[in-house]
Amino acid sequence: MSKKKIWESIDQNSQMLTKMARDIWEYPEVSLEEVHASKLQAKVLEDAQFNVTLGLKGLPTGIVAEYGSGKPIIGILGEYDALESLSQDSVPERKIRVEGGHGHGCGHNLLGTGGVGAAIAIKEAIERGDLHGTIRYYGCPAEEELVGKLFMLRDGYFDNCDALLYWHPGANNTPWRVPCLASTSIVFTFKGITAHAPQAHLGRSALDAVELMNVGANYLREHLPREVMFHYSILGNGIAPNTVPDICQSWYMMRAPERSYLDEAFPRLVDVAKGAAMMTGTALENVEVLGGGNDMVMNQTLADLFVENMDELGGPSFTEEDYAFAKQLSDQFTPEQKLWGAKAFQIPPEYYDKVLLDKIVPTSDVKILPISGDADPSWVFPFGAFFAATWPIGVFTHTWQATACTGSSIGMHGMLFASKTLAGACYDLMSNEALLSKVKKEFKDLNLDYKCNISADAVPRKVKLK
Ligand SMILES: [Zn+2]
Structure with missing residues (x-):
């Protein structure tokens, strides 16, 4: 045998x-x-x-x-x-x-x-x-x-x-x-203006933008289908609190039973990020889809x-x-x-x-x-x-x-x-x-209609947590 x-x-x-x-x-x-x-x-x-x-x-x-x-x-x-x-x-x-x-x-x-x-x-x-x-x-x-x-x-x-x-x-x-669940991994990058903390009125904090984005995202949850989940972490900018941070990033992973849920939820999350940038006078410099997968x-x-x-x-x-x-x-x-x-x-x-x-x-x-x-x-x-x-x-x-x-x-x-x-x-x-x-x-x-989630010129890259 x-x-x-x-x-x-x-x-x-x-x-x-x-x-x-x-x-x-x-x-x-x-x-x-x-x-x-x-x-x-x-x-x-x-x-x-x-x-x-x-x-x-x-x-x-x-x-x-x-x-x-x-x-x-x-x-x-x-x-x-x-x-x-x-x-x-x-x-x-x-x-x-x-x-x-x-x-x-x-x-x-x-x-x-x-x-x-x-x-x-x-x-x-x-x-x-x-x-x-x-x-x-x-x-x-x-x-x-x-x-x-x-x-x-x-x-x-x-x-x-x-x-x-x-x-x-x-x-x-x-x-x-x-x-299994469809998913996507996205990094939002905010760009502000640095300043010494006692003159913070001259600065525009990218960290504030990330924090407000995360608050907005948590309010968004209620108005998405229950099946949509997301988790985030703030990527460290490596500076002490006595400086206004001019760069900060938030890393999101979203999950849902099917890709279509994410296709709907994702632009709304981007709108939340844009709102956070507007509120803080910073710029939403980049929204980068790193990877993810269909169900x-x-x-x-x-x-x-x-x-x-x-x-x-x-x-x-x-x-x-x-x-x-x-x-x-x-x-x-x-x-x-x-x-x-x-x-x-x-x-x-x-x-x-x-x-x-x-x-x-x-x-x-x-x-x-x-x-x-x-x-x-x-x-x-x-x-x-x-x-x-x-x-x-x-x-x-x-x-x-x-x-x-x-x-x-x-x-x-x-x-x-x-x-x-x-x-x-x-x-x-x-x-x-x-x-x-x-x-x-x-x-x-099954006659599946596959759509790739990443662009033709995207390059695999590592998220730096620290
Ligand atoms: Zn594993």
Whole structure:
């Protein structure tokens, strides 16, 4: 059985893969700065005889690695960016590893590495002559800032793919069947006039403009559909209060179930910014859309395929130590936190009393995933995604608890299960023409009309928080 051989390949490479995931975890790099992680993955893929491009247009830490030739072409999407200030040791209590350091609180150290493992296993099957076609691994930078895949799509890197496969660390083993939230990331820049604070009447404060914009935005909330969310932070101008700041920026992320909500809300937010500029005598110098994504379009045939492979594998193989680690974390949560944690990952009520989920959940009654990403490739290519359990129920993404788990053996065991699920699905798609045709027909029948959210000349850029 060739599929068995593919899974054996991941077992054989498990040490290399867990070492890679831990290495990336120990050197957490934030969006667009993933130099160490991208070099590490590119080197491993090069050593495995992939044709590797490290450094894509505007994305020096992006990777396209390809092996094989001809159709079908299956793409596996990986990520490796970390989050600011989420440093944490791989222990089940709060222990900062590096003061002020970053951390893998979204588990992208596992996400990318699981994809690399699957791509290598498929490459070996092509080499043996068991499969025909092309496998591509995409190292997608800056997911956390909703940037990488949007630009990679605009610049044609996914062209000719027959299907794209993706997984994300979480608390459940389940396919994504419903859309996630559409999102957009925007920086508003105000320009004023600086002055020494005692002569502030000569100045025009850009910080005042940002503050008034944020007040206005909070009043705007009531008059937008309830589904529209936005969050903001003020980007530091690095000066003391005894100077009137002449430059200040506000960084907004907006989310809604569908792009159309944001298309309506966005110009109103811009009007609020213009009003704030008028009130303060400053100028709204720039409104820059940095990235974002449409709501993710899920392919149900691919979702079914992930479930079939998960069932065949029987779930992740956690150890007694993993369960003990999970229990220690879980004991620190309130019942309410566990409940919301379960809901966030579409875990059905019968599993609410579980600590670490080793079961497979084929479907759920959730209508939308309360997350967003740079999901636009799913509007152009058949796209399948799933969660694999890499942390206990009650842990949310972007927390120190998630960082603790993604550096521990729970994370590694979840990642190996995800890697096998991806590889098994790839195997099926490359060996079963009728299945791939069904995937593509389902996508074609949706008749999607894709509109890119960024301009043709936009360049990926990093937001400086400090
Ligand atoms: Zn993530």
